[in-house]
Amino acid sequence: MNVDFSALTTTLSQHGYKLTRQRRAVVEVVAHGQTRLSAADVYAQAQRACPDLGLTTVYRTLEILAELGAIRRVHLDDGCEGFAPASAEHGHHLICSNCKMTIEFEDCDMRKLLDRVAARTGFKIEQHWLELVGRCPKCLQKAAARK
Amino acid sequence: MNVDFSALTTTLSQHGYKLTRQRRAVVEVVAHGQTRLSAADVYAQAQRACPDLGLTTVYRTLEILAELGAIRRVHLDDGCEGFAPASAEHGHHLICSNCKMTIEFEDCDMRKLLDRVAARTGFKIEQHWLELVGRCPKCLQKAAARK
DNA sequence: TTCCTAATTGAAAATCATTTTCAATTAGGC
DNA sequence: GCCTAATTGAAAATGATTTTCAATTAGGAA
Numbered sequence A, B: 001m002n003v004d005f006s007a008l009t010t011t012l013s014q015h016g017y018k019l020t021r022q023r024r025a026v027v028e029v030v031a032h033g034q035t036r037l038s039a040a041d042v043y044a045q046a047q048r049a050c051p052d053l054g055l056t057t058v059y060r061t062l063e064i065l066a067e068l069g070a071i072r073r074v075h076l077d078d079g080c081e082g083f084a085p086a087s088a089e090h091g092h093h094l095i096c097s098n099c100k101m102t103i104e105f106e107d108c109d110m111r112k113l114l115d116r117v118a119a120r121t122g123f124k125i126e127q128h129w130l131e132l133v134g135r136c137p138k139c140l141q142k143a144a145a146r147k
Numbered sequence C: 001t002t003c004c005t006a007a008t009t010g011a012a013a014a015t016c017a018t019t020t021t022c023a024a025t026t027a028g029g030c
Numbered sequence D: 001g002c003c004t005a006a007t008t009g010a011a012a013a014t015g016a017t018t019t020t021c022a023a024t025t026a027g028g029a030a
Helices: A005-014 A021-031 A039-049 A055-067 A111-121 A137-146 B005-014 B021-031 B039-049 B055-067 B111-121 B137-146
Strands: A071-075 A081-085 A092-096 A102-105 A124-135 B071-074 B082-085 B092-096 B102-105 B124-135
Touching (some): A005 A021, A039 A055, A039 A081, A055 A071, A055 A081, A102 B111, A111 B124, A124 B111, B039 B055, B055 B071, B055 B082
Antiparallel strands (some): A071 A081, B071 B082, B092 B102
16 A cells, blocks of 8 residues: 555656655655645654755655656645555545545546547547545544444 | 526526626636636636626635536646536536646446445545546647648 | 765745635615 | 615735755765
8 A cells, every 4th residue: 555665765766866864754754654645744744754854845855756656646625735655557546534544546447438438529538537535444433433 | 518607697696696797707707618717717708798807706706606516626737726617416527638628527437436446445435536638629630630 | 985066955035826804886675 | 766785806815835046965986
């Protein structure tokens, strides 16, 4: 489920990025992330390990990680951008609306739908963006225990 | 494909909203929209018919229309929020990455996928966000004619 | 190990999209 | 026509994000 810290730093290196303390701190947070995180979330957490980390660097690093495919942008209902770990080349996210826990899933299996819509509209479909929102097992349990 | 201006103003009325000149101008743009539009897009167009329209009112009106289900929020890759007409209770949008022309489609038919992911993860899935991006027939034709 | 330099940093400033404030205006019910 | 709650928009505020630029540093080369 999680992406590997070490694989990630290697990827950064291979793409010509220097491995600064700040970048390592950000990658650490992202690699162990179980929830979708905003830049502010990442900053708050990474700053504990790296107190001289600036928010600007968080934004920059997240941008690079997204470009490298290590994280994926997810839509947040409060307006700001979120990121979630991406271990798969092609995947989507399922997010708990309560605790924000995030799970990646790969097999969206949309071939049929895409073909159908394409055939009907004449479009050539190049991308699809899918995000699922619901309640995770834990939050469901909590809600049940509350009744 | 388009939502009806008149049905929209009636809906607004029925929900207790006054039909101001400004709101009419916004609804006019939205009702005839063939593309996904940002607030700024709507403002630029609606202002022609209603020169004393303020951007604030555009935002407010779009918000109301979204709440009433007349338009739907779509994800824009440039960061700001977009809106697209919604004539169906439940639908999604297909957007041309070139000209931004937007088509709504209803039959996302995701039952199977949702059930599969739910079964695997233990989540109770409540919402799904789906958006397709590609090239519309017109832009495809242009690109072909260019070769 | 040391040196060097291009890459990187972050505080401050800037930018951008959006929301709030509040006095002035107005839609529409009576 | 009157009245009032709803609505307006310019200005200000807000919050997320990006840019600027002098200072710092990662890591390759010697």
